[in-house]
Amino acid sequence: MKIRLLIMIMIVLTLGLTACGNNGNKKQNDAQTTAVNADPQKIYQNFCISCHGNQLQGGEGPNIQKVGERLTEAEIIKRIQKGGGGMPPFQVALKEEELKALATWLAGLK
Structure with missing residues (x-):
């Protein structure tokens, strides 16, 4: 799971860095920087852990340890x-x- 997270972080960082040479508007660049800085595990801890558990094992909400097998990102x-x-x-x-x-x-x- 750590390897997957590391790969995902590397992809997001790579995508963010490729946009650095773009002289597009500041709002777009700020959004990309914020997306790179958004830590999904911290977001999970702040909003999801109370129902889905500290290991994504479920509780009040369902087990989501392998949610990517059932649902697309969209x-x-x-x-x-x-x-x-x-x-x-x-x-x-x-x-x-x-x-x-x-x-x-x-x-x-x-």
Whole structure:
């Protein structure tokens, strides 16, 4: 699991660094920097751990240790945003870059 997380971080960093030479607008560059800095495990600890457990094993919410086998990243984003099946929506609670970082990390759990 640590290797997968390291690979995901490296991909995100690589994508962020390739945008550094772009002279595009500052807002886009700030969003990319924030996305690189968004730590999905910290986001999980702050918003998800109380229902999904400290090892993603479930509790009040379902086990999500291998959620990437069942749901795509887009489906995970939709579920986090809209909630459903007893899960509250987090659309307002999470910034777009935090949502993306968390969904990318969860989608990689297979």
